[in-house]
Amino acid sequence: MESRHIRGDDDMFALLEEMGGGGGDDASSSRDSLVENNIINNFTMPRTLKQAFQLSPPSSPEVEIIRHRNHEKFKSDFYDLFRNCVPSSAAAAAAAPSKLTQASTTKLQESLNAERNQCIRSVLHPVWRQMPAHSIWERLQFSLKTLEAGSVRHNQQTKGQQPPWCCIDNEEQLINQLLSPSVRQIHAWTLHGKKRGIVWEPLLPVPAISSQDLNDQTNQGYRQGTFSLMEEEVKFQFIRSFKKCIGGGGREALPSVDKVYSTLKSLPETNKISEVDGVKKDDVTGVNNEKQAFILQNIFSSQPFKKILQKLHKKLMYLAEETYAHFLSDLKKCSDRKAAEEQQQMNKGRKRKGGKDKSSNAPKIAFIDEHDDEISRKNDADRQARVTFGGLSMKINIDHMQKLERLHKRCLSNIPGAEESSSFSRLLFTLLLRYDALEGAGLQSAIPHSVFQFLNNKFGCKFESFASPFNCYEMKQCGDSEFGSAFGDTDVWFGSEGSFFGVDFLSKGGCFQANPPFASEFMERMYQRMYHYLSMTNGDDDTTEEIPPIQFVIFVPAWEESVGWQSLVSSPYLSKHCLIDQKKHYYAEGTQHRRSRRESNGKDGDGKGSYRVASFDTSVFFLQNAAAKKKWSLDEVQDGLEKAFALTDEEEEKRISVKSTKPSQRSDQRQAKQATTQHKRKVTHLQPEKKKRKKGPAAKRKTPLISGGEDEMNIFNSLGLYDGDGNQRKKSKKA
Numbered sequence: 246m247e248s249r250h251i252r253g254d255d256d257m258f259a260l261l262e263e264m265g266g267g268g269g270d271d272a273s274s275s276r277d278s279l280v281e282n283n284i285i286n287n288f289t290m291p292r293t294l295k296q297a298f299q300l301s302p303p304s305s306p307e308v309e310i311i312r313h314r315n316h317e318k319f320k321s322d323f324y325d326l327f328r329n330c331v332p333s334s335a336a337a338a339a340a341a342p343s344k345l346t347q348a349s350t351t352k353l354q355e356s357l358n359a360e361r362n363q364c365i366r367s368v369l370h371p372v373w374r375q376m377p378a379h380s381i382w383e384r385l386q387f388s389l390k391t392l393e394a395g396s397v398r399h400n401q402q403t404k405g406q407q408p409p410w411c412c413i414d415n416e417e418q419l420i421n422q423l424l425s426p427s428v429r430q431i432h433a434w435t436l437h438g439k440k441r442g443i444v445w446e447p448l449l450p451v452p453a454i455s456s457q458d459l460n461d462q463t464n465q466g467y468r469q470g471t472f473s474l475m476e477e478e479v480k481f482q483f484i485r486s487f488k489k490c491i492g493g494g495g496r497e498a499l500p501s502v503d504k505v506y507s508t509l510k511s512l513p514e515t516n517k518i519s520e521v522d523g524v525k526k527d528d529v530t531g532v533n534n535e536k537q538a539f540i541l542q543n544i545f546s547s548q549p550f551k552k553i554l555q556k557l558h559k560k561l562m563y564l565a566e567e568t569y570a571h572f573l574s575d576l577k578k579c580s581d582r583k584a585a586e587e588q589q590q591m592n593k594g595r596k597r598k599g600g601k602d603k604s605s606n607a608p609k610i611a612f613i614d615e616h617d618d619e620i621s622r623k624n625d626a627d628r629q630a631r632v633t634f635g636g637l638s639m640k641i642n643i644d645h646m647q648k649l650e651r652l653h654k655r656c657l658s659n660i661p662g663a664e665e666s667s668s669f670s671r672l673l674f675t676l677l678l679r680y681d682a683l684e685g686a687g688l689q690s691a692i693p694h695s696v697f698q699f700l701n702n703k704f705g706c707k708f709e710s711f712a713s714p715f716n717c718y719e720m721k722q723c724g725d726s727e728f729g730s731a732f733g734d735t736d737v738w739f740g741s742e743g744s745f746f747g748v749d750f751l752s753k754g755g756c757f758q759a760n761p762p763f764a765s766e767f768m769e770r771m772y773q774r775m776y777h778y779l780s781m782t783n784g785d786d787d788t789t790e791e792i793p794p795i796q797f798v799i800f801v802p803a804w805e806e807s808v809g810w811q812s813l814v815s816s817p818y819l820s821k822h823c824l825i826d827q828k829k830h831y832y833a834e835g836t837q838h839r840r841s842r843r844e845s846n847g848k849d850g851d852g853k854g855s856y857r858v859a860s861f862d863t864s865v866f867f868l869q870n871a872a873a874k875k876k877w878s879l880d881e882v883q884d885g886l887e888k889a890f891a892l893t894d895e896e897e898e899k900r901i902s903v904k905s906t907k908p909s910q911r912s913d914q915r916q917a918k919q920a921t922t923q924h925k926r927k928v929t930h931l932q933p934e935k936k937k938r939k940k941g942p943a944a945k946r947k948t949p950l951i952s953g954g955e956d957e958m959n960i961f962n963s964l965g966l967y968d969g970d971g972n973q974r975k976k977s978k979k980a
Contacts, residue, residue, distance in 0.1 A: 294423065294660065295411070296743035297733030300397050300445035302410040302434040303426045304734055306608055306634045306671055307583075309678045311575045316448050316682050319568040320382060326560045327378040330553050331370045334497060357512055364508045365547045368487075368540065371497040373553070376486045381478055383683070384764035386450070387731075388474045391770050393445055394746060396454045396467050400442040408443060410434050420660065424738070425668050429580045435573070447732050448682055449572055450565040472558045474766050477808060479554065480545060481765050484532060484806055487541065506536040509543050532806065608634035608674035612643070632674045639677040645838040649673060649714055652726075652739040676714065676735045683731075690832040690857060691716035692760050692800055692890075699889040700798060704756035704877055710748075710771075710797075711761045714739035715838040745771065750778045754793030756877075760800040768801055768809025772816065775799075775868055779818045783870040794873035803862040813866045821867040821879040823886055830863060830890035831856045 304312075401408075410422070410430070422430070438444025442455025442463060453464045490499050532538040544550050611631050630646050632639045641649075653669060691709075697718045700706035709717055712728035714736050720726045730736040733743035742748055750757060761771050775797050782792045803824060804810050814822060834840070834857045865886060867879055 293656075293737060293742050296747050297737030297741065298408065298411055298423060299401070299733075299743070299747060300394055300408070301447050301734045302408070302431055302438070302444065303423045304447075304675050304679070305426055305428060305431065306674045306678070307428050307579055308431050308576065309675045310635050310637060311579060312448055312572060313678050313682050315568055315572045315575065318571075319449065319564060320379075322564055322568075323382055323561070324378040326564065327376075327381065327557065328374070330557050331373045334371070334374065361509065361512050361543075362547060362549055364505060364512075365544055365549050367500050368505055369544055369547075369549055369553075371495070371499055372483060372486050372490055375490060375495050375497060376479075376482050381482050384762070384767070385475060385478045387762045387764045388478065388766040388770070389450055389471060390445075390447070390731075391746065391767055392467065392470045392474060393451060393454065394744065395770075396463050397443060397445045398747075400455065400463060404441065404443065406441060406443050408434075409437050425671065427580075428576065428583055432573075432576045432580045435576070446569070447734060448679070449568055450561070451569055452562050452566040468562075471562070472554075475558055475561065476554055477766050478764070479557075481807060483544075484541060487537070488532075491537065502534075502536050502540065505540055509540065606634075607668065608632050608670040610670055610673075613640075632670065632677060634674050637678070639674060639681065641673075641677060641838050642840060645715055646673070648719060649676075649739055651719070652714060652717075656738055656740050672735070672738050676739065679732055679735045680713065680715070690760075690834060692758070693831065693833055693856065694718055696886065696889040697758060699885050700756065700758055703882070703885065704796065704798075706756035706758050706798065708753065708755070708757045710745045710757055710759040712741075714741065716833055717741075746774055750795060751782065751793070754795060756794075756796045756798065756873075758798050758800075763802055763804075765804070765807035765809045768807065769812050771799075772809065772812045776816065776818070779868060779870050782872070783818070792870065792872045794876045795870050796873040796877060797866075797868040799864075799866040799868070801864055801866070803864040810864065813864070813868075816866075816868055818868045818870065819866060820869045820874060821865075821882060823865040823867075823883045825859075825863040825865060825886060825890055827859050827862045829887060831858045833857075 400406075410426070411419070435444060440455070440457050442457065454467050455461065455464060458464070486495070489495055490497070491502060532541060609632070611633070613629050613631050629640050629642050632641065650669065653672070691712060697706070697709070701720070707720065707727050709726075709728040711730070712718075713730050717726055717728040717730075717740070726740060728741060729743060729745040729748055730741040731744070733741060733747075737743065745759070745761075759771065759775075761768055778795055779797075782795055799813060801810060801813065813819070865882075867882070869877070
């Protein structure tokens with residue numbers, strides 16, 4: 246696809262600069278003071294920090310709330326525009342007769358094209374309306390962010406520029422800056438890095454890599470890459486939805502396959518299908534039915550399908566431009582508000598009313614029970630923690646919070662000059678909110694701890710390529726756990742080494758486990774990086790003693806129609822391919838950190854409490870270089886994996902029994918609560934009446950954190966995003 250401007254790229258980034266607070270000499274000079282890029286560190290920056298913060302600046306609770314809100318708005322708008330790419334079923338039925346009349350009055354060739362397109366639309370539109378827009382975005386997001394990160398790395402290497410947030414000549418100052426950055430710093434770093442194309446946005450889609458040279462190869466390649474990734478993901482999901490509709494599982498009925506096949510075969514234009522540009526055999530890989538494959542090839546090569554893709558991509562870029570501009574604008578407002586508060590405090594020489602500086606408040610952690618009531622005890626089996634900031638509340642069970650505390654302390658102990666951090670609650674809230682934005686709990690699922698333990702015992706595997714601080718394996722007897730994750734800026738303080746695509750596997754050597762997000766193009770890019778390290782270390786038999794053994798163990802769904810699966814199964818370094826039956830294994834639930842121990846239905850410490858039964862067969866690929874083949878035998882890995890994946894009979898019986906008794910347990914709890922309440926009423930009635938004490942302002946009943954529009958405005962006001970009249974706020978306080 247040719248690279249085309251949307252709204253004029255120069256105008257677009259001028260708008261971004263203006264909304265972000267740029268354009269003026271004063272603003273430019275103030276930002277440059279924060280982002281001097283010619284400082285060379287006179288100390289060795291810790292490797293984990295260098296990897297984690299190579300692409301994006303550190304975040305903060307205030308910034309993460311702004312990012313989260315803009316991302317939620319983007320998702321809602323994307324789902325709407327995706328559905329609106331094709332007419333509704335009612336509109337399509339009303340427009341069908343007019344198209345037939347028009348086709349009958351045109352020339353013969355145009356009539357044949359119209360008949361073919363109408364036949365294509367009879368399948369294309371119903372299937373499109375049943376495609377899950379959320380599934381498309383949740384997988385496309387990972388692929389787009391990987392493409393963007395690769396472009397940013399390329400710019401950093403070619404331009405030789407260090408990230409401005411890492412250019413500090415004092416080690417202690419650098420650590421403090423990365424731990425607790427101000428909103429003003431993050432805003433300045435983002436504008437500076439975006440202008441030069443050396444900053445990566447971890448969550449929001451971006452319209453381009455750099456705003457400085459909009460016609461360079463990096464921006465053009467990124468624009469073309471976004472279209473290719475979107476096209477591949479749409480085709481992948483279209484095939485799955487098409488199969489579902491043919492099998493009778495769709496909401497709308499499709500014409501019979503035989504009827505569509507015979508209609509397309511009767512048209513002479515379809516005989517040239519193999520000569521049409523853009524049609525590949527890989528597009529219908531995994532479709533074994535000849536008629537279905539023929540129909541899909543015709544759809545993917547048709548003008549209606551191509552026009553829909555172009556329309557979707559154009560609107561996606563418009564939406565990304567609008568969302569990122571709003572993000573920068575909100576960031577600027579929040580930065581200006583906090584700067585004004587600081588200046589006001591300096592002028593007055595004292596803190597705000599109430600004796601506390603609310604702008605520097607940290608998120609608050611409270612312990613709650615299963616009824617969401619605060620408790621003081623910290624040893625209840627079902628207790629959870631509620632982390633609150635800016636009117637938003639995130640939950641995490643105590644087991645996972647204690648795990649994060651251990652990982653955080655261990656991380657700081659490995660960083661020279663870093664002391665025990667007092668900003669744990671800020672880092673925790675930022676981490677929880679970042680992962681809350683991800684779509685699909687399945688994308689965050691992990692292999693069970695028993696499987697990783699099997700890999701550790703047999704191959705000495707200590708590194709998880711795609712994990713998170715929540716689901717990483719904590720190695721209690723074999724040293725520190727090592728893992729890569731999606732977000733280095735938030736995860737590094739809990740032990741992450743950053744993105745898989747930034748890890749140097751050659752210097753590590755050994756066995757590496759990989760359970761990537763189940764996005765086809767993402768898996769393809771993962772394999773390309775693995776192939777790079779395997780090919781550069783795959784020496785002859787005589788030289789393998791000097792080359793470290795490198796082995797990748799990859800867990801992906803057995804989706805034969807996906808490009809990623811095809812790349813893995815056809816790899817020249819594939820030594821073993823194990824297929825695990827869907828009914829015989831499970832994955833650790835991606836949202837396990839939000840569930841109480843009772844909700845997760847598991848035993849203490851076994852790692853199998855929060856799980857989800859697999860909804861597909863799983864392929865396990867073993868990729869090895871020559872040294873790894875010589876060191877490790879793969880004869881018995883199939884049996885070992887199946888045993889590690891399976892639930893024991895006792896655990897399965899417990900899972901079924903608890904599920905079957907859960908409603909009755911809740912009923913018993915309600916009855917017991919009602920009986921206790923009635924008993925209290927009786928006791929109160931028998932006791933002498935006590936004199937009621939007047940309630941003061943402090944004894945007023947607390948309202949929920951987010952109860953409606955008023956609380957939303959309080960959130961906006963706390964972030965400096967409310968443009969209301971100050972006099973009106975004073976009146977409301979008096980009232």
